Amino acid sequence: MLIEVTDLNVRYGAKTVLKNLHLFLNRGEIVTIVGPNGSGKTTLFKAIIGTAPISSGKIKLKDNLKMGYVPQQLNIDHSLPMTVGRFLLLAQQKNQKAFEKALEIVGAKDLLNRQIYNLSGGEMQRVLLAKAIINEPDVLLLDEATRGLDQSGSAAFYRKIENIRNDLDCSVLMISHDLHVVMGASDRVICLNGHICCEGAPKSVATSPEYKALFGSDVDGTFALYRHSHDHNHHTENEKL
Amino acid sequence: MLDDFIIRATLAAIGVALASAPLGCFVVWRRMAYFGEATAHAALLGIALSLLFEFSVFSGAIVISLLMASLVTLTQGRSLFLDTLLGVAGHMSIATGLVIVSFISGVRIDLMAYLVGDILAVSRMDLLLIWLGAITVIILMIWRWSPLLLVTLNEDMASASGFSPKKENMVLTIALATVVAVGIKIVGILLIVAMLIIPAASARWIVSTPEGMGIGAGIVGISSAILGIKSAFIFDTPTGPSIVCVASIFFLLLLIVSLVSKRTKNF
Numbered sequence: 001m002l003i004e005v006t007d008l009n010v011r012y013g014a015k016t017v018l019k020n021l022h023l024f025l026n027r028g029e030i031v032t033i034v035g036p037n038g039s040g041k042t043t044l045f046k047a048i049i050g051t052a053p054i055s056s057g058k059i060k061l062k063d064n065l066k067m068g069y070v071p072q073q074l075n076i077d078h079s080l081p082m083t084v085g086r087f088l089l090l091a092q093q094k095n096q097k098a099f100e101k102a103l104e105i106v107g108a109k110d111l112l113n114r115q116i117y118n119l120s121g122g123e124m125q126r127v128l129l130a131k132a133i134i135n136e137p138d139v140l141l142l143d144e145a146t147r148g149l150d151q152s153g154s155a156a157f158y159r160k161i162e163n164i165r166n167d168l169d170c171s172v173l174m175i176s177h178d179l180h181v182v183m184g185a186s187d188r189v190i191c192l193n194g195h196i197c198c199e200g201a202p203k204s205v206a207t208s209p210e211y212k213a214l215f216g217s218d219v220d221g222t223f224a225l226y227r228h229s230h231d232h233n234h235h236t237e238n239e240k241l
Numbered sequence: 242m243l244d245d246f247i248i249r250a251t252l253a254a255i256g257v258a259l260a261s262a263p264l265g266c267f268v269v270w271r272r273m274a275y276f277g278e279a280t281a282h283a284a285l286l287g288i289a290l291s292l293l294f295e296f297s298v299f300s301g302a303i304v305i306s307l308l309m310a311s312l313v314t315l316t317q318g319r320s321l322f323l324d325t326l327l328g329v330a331g332h333m334s335i336a337t338g339l340v341i342v343s344f345i346s347g348v349r350i351d352l353m354a355y356l357v358g359d360i361l362a363v364s365r366m367d368l369l370l371i372w373l374g375a376i377t378v379i380i381l382m383i384w385r386w387s388p389l390l391l392v393t394l395n396e397d398m399a400s401a402s403g404f405s406p407k408k409e410n411m412v413l414t415i416a417l418a419t420v421v422a423v424g425i426k427i428v429g430i431l432l433i434v435a436m437l438i439i440p441a442a443s444a445r446w447i448v449s450t451p452e453g454m455g456i457g458a459g460i461v462g463i464s465s466a467i468l469g470i471k472s473a474f475i476f477d478t479p480t481g482p483s484i485v486c487v488a489s490i491f492f493l494l495l496l497i498v499s500l501v502s503k504r505t506k507n508f
Contacts (some may be wrong), residue, residue: 049401067402074394079442080270081449087394092385115449119262131398141401 001066002027002139002171003048008057010043017043021193025139030165030172032182035192036214041175044192045069045143048173068132068170069141074124077118084119084127085112088134095134102134105164121148125157133164140164142174146181154178158185179215213228250360251470254484257420257427257436258462260375261497263382263455264440265462268434270393270451273417275324276313277434281332281421282310285430288355289338292345298355299370303422309334310414317410328370335430347494358429360479362468367426374423378416382455385412390451428481435485440465443492446499 005023009016017040025031033041046052048059049069073104076082081092088099103109106126111119118126125145132140142161158181165172176182183189183202190199191211198210205211268277268372284302291301309330317323341349354362363371382389391399396406424433444457469484476483 047398049397051397051400051406067401069398071398074398076394077270077272079445080393080451081445081454082390082451083449086450090394091391091399091404135402143397213439 001025001215002062003173004058004060005044005048006058006060007066008044008047008059009055010040010047010052011055012053017194018047023190023196025171027138027171028165028169029187030162030174031188031190032186033173033175033190033192034177034179034182034215036195039193041192042143045141045175046175048141062119065139066135066137067139067141068135068137068144069130070125070143070145071145072127072147074116074128078117080117082116083112083221084108084116086128087116088131090113090131093133098134098136102130105133105167106130106160122153127151129160133168133170135168136168139168140170140172140174141170142172142176144175144177146176146178151178154181155185161185172231173223245365246361247439247470249282249363249365249368250480251467253363253368254360254374254427254466254470256368256371256461258440259459260378260416260423261436262380262440262462263386264413264420265437265458266444266451266454267382267389267393267413268417268437269445271443273413273414274434274438275327276310277370277417277421277437279313279327279334280306280310280417281433282331282335284421284425285338285355286334286341287338288425289345292350293341298425299367299422300464302425303418305317305334306418306421307415310418311411314410314414320363324373354429355425356431357479358425358427358430358432360427360480371423371426374419378419381412383417385409386455387453389413400417411423428484432481432485435488436462439485439488439492441504446492446495451480461488461495465491 001024003023003025005021008018008021008023021044033044035041045054047054049067068222095231103112106129107132107135108123108126111123111127114123116124116127129145140161146157149157161172161174162185164170176180183206186202187204188199189205191197191205191214193214197214198205198208267292268274284306287301287303287305288298290305291298312330314329316326334428339352342352344407351359388399388404389412391402392406392409399406399409421433424436428436440458440462441454443461444454448454448457465484465488469487470480472478472487473480473483
């Protein structure tokens with residue numbers, strides 16, 4: 001087991017953001033966390049990473065666990081000049097092979113000499129993903145990494161994540177709003193709303209009453225929608241995101 | 242050589258310029274100019290207290306600056322109106338400091354010396370303190386350079402890579418308080434933030450890497466120090482403000498250079 005969260009509680013002031021949370025992540029798993037805004041998804045990530053104040057409970061990480069985190073965005077100011085190449089090697093032990101492999105996987109070779117504040121949303125996302133996998137992490141954490149991508153773009157992105165998981169033999173823990181596409185791309189789905197509402201295989205979660213209660217009736221058939229688009233998109237396997 | 246007060250002044254100013262260069266880059270990148278102001282204002286309270294209780298002005302300034310900077314660092318991210326809190330704390334310090342100074346009887350205190358610096362009165366001891374402080378800051382900044390950059394870009398990302406944003410931010414806090422304390426004698430409380438941001442901003446016009454900006458800021462800062470002191474003699478002007486004026490001229494010149502060479506497409 002790579003990550004084991006036991007009875008986690010996180011409070012900000014008087015507000016309880018996460019309550020009695022239990023969660024585990026095995027090697028090689030892709031686990032997706034879904035939940036409405038303010039349900040504590042990002043806070044859970046921050047707790048695992050170590051930037052959220054834990055009120056009680058325990059987060060056990062495997063010894064020397066290497067984490068690769070893909071944030072939603074960077075606090076990049078125009079006053080900070082930095083090329084993509086420099087950013088990828090920032091605070092990183094240089095490992096040419098891993099560096100080139102990461103570029104290859106995400107398709108960012110042509111971006112190396114660009115300034116990061118000039119990147120488009122899609123380019124930035126590729127660079128952030130490359131930065132996260134360059135260290136060959138045990139766990140890849142993705143915080144709404146497909147924001148701004150359309151449905152087929154998201155589907156392609158999740159296939160890329162699956163490939164990375166197979167290539168690097170890592171686990172993936174991701175937050176997503178893409179109910180449509182994310183479900184089938186995951187081994188397990190956790191539905192979060194301050195506490196865990198339901199969890200399990202995508203199919204069983206998608207049909208559970210708790211899940212429907214949380215996301216409303218409009219989620220009916222979303223799983224089928226994913227299956228449909230997934231069935232017909234295999235030819236884009238090698239496409240750049 | 243150190244007997245000559247101009248040499249001492251110049252060496253002291255170079256020390257401050259060197260320490261300000263790498264730190265100044267972070268002040269610019271992280272938009273901490275206002276944070277720097279508040280820390281500098283706190284130094285005046287420190288000076289007033291050390292005059293009142295008769296201990297060294299340098300230690301008074303550094304302790305209160307450090308206190309202020311730590312307070313701000315600890316509240317960062319917890320308060321939504323940090324900006325206002327900084328203004329309150331900074332101005333409260335400066336006002337309290339001025340009131341305290343007015344109570345100290347018997348001594349005539351030249352406040353201007355603390356507000357805009359008194360570089361020509363730099364003693365051998367001052368010079369030693371300034372260089373000790375400067376070297377500490379430079380070593381800290383070089384040592385923590387990459388982690389600090391990562392924390393600046395995204396604290397969660399840095400934390401996931403095994404760096405503690407809190408510790409890295411504390412490094413900046415200590416460096417800032419130290420530069421404020423050593424800079425008082427050179428450019429004074431009013432202009433120390435200028436020594437931090439103007440050389441770094443000047444360098445920004447013509448560089449494309451963070452390291453280039455740090456080195457460029459050092460070159461602009463040292464040149465401003467030397468030329469500023471020279472021109473203060475020639476035109477009989479106050480030294481600290483003269484140094485900052487020269488730095489501002491560098492800023493404008495490099496802006497023009499960048500416009501002319503079309504480097505601005507990268508900006």
